[in-house]
Amino acid sequence: MSIIVVPRDFPTIQAAVTAAQQGDLVFVKKGTYHESVNVFNRSIAIIGEKGATLEGNHSLPFGFRVGHTSENLASGIEIKGFTIQNYIQSGISIEFCDFAYCLENVIKNIKNDGIVINQSVFFTNGATHLFQKNKITNIGQNGINVTDPNINVMIQNEIKEVGKNGINININQSTIPSNPFNSIIQNKIQKAGQNGIVSAQQAFSGLILQNEIQHTGSDGISLNNGTMSIIENNVSKSKGNGIRINNPFNSLYRMNLSFWNAESGISIISPANVPTQGFNYIEENRTSNNGKDGIQVNQNNNFISRNKANENDDDGIDLDSNDNEVVENIACNNGNQDIENNGMGNSFFRNEDCDCDQDESSS
Template sequence: MKIKTYSIIAFSFLLIYANTVAADTITVDNNGNENYTSIQQAVNNSVDGDTIIVNKGTYIENIDIDKKLAIISKSGNPEDTIIQALHPYDHIFHVTANNVTIKGFGLKNSSSGSGIYLDSVQYNTVANNHLQANGVGIYLWGAAKNNILINNTASDNSWSGIRLSPDDSELASNNTLINNTMVNNKYNFEIYTGYENASMQNNIDTTNTVNGKPIYYLVNVSNITLNSASNAGAIYCINCQNMSIKDQVLQNNSQSIALFNTSDSRFDSNILSNNAVGIILFNSDNNTVLNNIVVNNIIGIGIVKSTDNYLSNNVANSNIVGFDVHESTNTELNNNTANFNKDNGITLSSSIQNKVNGNIANHNGGGIKLFNCSNSLLNNNIANSNRYAGIDLGSSRDNILTDNIANSNREHGFELAG
């Protein structure tokens, strides 16, 4: 069996040479018989099992990989073998085949796409790359499983450094991340959380860092305490019990503290800023969230499809939404502060039997808003000087309001509609 090995060398006119050699042998031959003008042409003229060796230089193109290939820079140095997006709205490497290796490249300027986009594929290896100034550095989409990401750096990307996202209800899972560095991305590390039954099983250890601090990705563990000594960059708890997370300073992630199917845990005195969501509880019950400060996030603290959670003495200021409770039961919000949020200070939607007591929600878009909620108690809250209503109950019924204050709101103190 013969395995073709392509050597790509970049001059001002980007010449690519190729040579046919024995299996498991990689050579560079400037006198090869095949000449290409781009990496994509080398891919197009390859077959499964080939290796493409790229000499140092700058290449301007977007590359679709639909074969089992290894594409490797000859130097192994991503700073001298650079691929810039020809079309900034497209991915630099769009991988639709299994068993692909991409190693040793600097990938830049896919401003609306990704440096590497693994499109529901398996058993790929992405190693020693530097992904910079893209929309997303490395994007694992849909049923992307059993892939290895090792020793990559994702910096200065306009959305996220590394993103795992589902297609329908299947989330990228069983992937292994080792020693990846995410720094100065808008949201360094991101796992999309919009699907209730999506698997969260991945192997992500603390050698992966955001802004120089380790990611704690904890699966099926109990009785763990993470305090300030852990110096975490992001914390995920999947199928965990009796966790304690306190005194952390976390920022610039999609979710900085994220619970999935986690119960009987406590989150105390953390500071979370500039995230998409500071703290999110998803399908997680009987947790306590106390004394946290969440500022400048899209959502400060989110509760989704969860039961019997208690939030007290938290401050959620200057977010888009301070507290957001959705499809949840028996959530209790006591003595929290939600001021200067762009939309609502406190939002509850499609939720029942919740208690909202003694909270302050001033100077927001809306103070406290319930939509399609029932059998909840609002007592002794203050919602003043909001741009819309102080307390708004839309399409809600059978709720009890006592001793609330809603003064100086631009539209209504109390609004009931629908």
């Protein structure tokens, strides 16, 4: 392994990366570098000293581009510690790479996406990308835009003031044999023009854990289809729903906080208002002060237990579906009904609500 120092050994980052061999470390001293860096290597680390800045001058396309075609495949690339600013396409673009690690970068003032994972190839031997502790701010479109049909882990990133979505999952299902798995953990997302975390068209499979999402222009979390776990997220002050899931199955929604959203706190719905079979677990969530329902369920066959849905403008728990088990929930002081049952075959046991004197009933 060799350590290549910029600008001591090479005047530019690009020259150093081009010369680097497998296992080398490219260490970039503090300073401003006016360049876009193409990375076609295998197993190199590119580390910036504090104060190392890639400057796009509002004219260069990207800070780093990792891989370019299937013939120029990168692998095992680490990019860490840079300030990347003023580019017109992206701060970091992962295009053809099976393992990429983007850590502790500051990415700001980007016209399109902060980080984009834009691959159309499925790696049969597996691929994992890690994006951790990046600070992404003042982005024209998405903070992190994922079109990669592999495994992506996004953890402890701070995303603020983006024109579209904080984290956008946009994968073409026709390119892959099965759904990819995304882990979105402990990110902070504020002031997204559209959604905090979204998979608008494609099925989402993965884990969304302990994220804090505030002040979004639409939903805090908005996902489509798939099997997922959404656990311990804190979503507030969205102009849409706190958490909105369209047609999930065999999924877990547990211990989320969803307050002060313009629409419902948690909304589980089916396409075209026709309830499908959900078999989801909606447990121990707290929803209050939302503009519509605390919890809305328009899917059949779910287990809804130990939630608290208080002081929402419409219903606390609104059931527009059938054959749900509703157990030990607390719903009080909501604007319409505390528990609204518009379905058939729903079973209720030991719920507490302010609409009736008894706390136990059956359909």
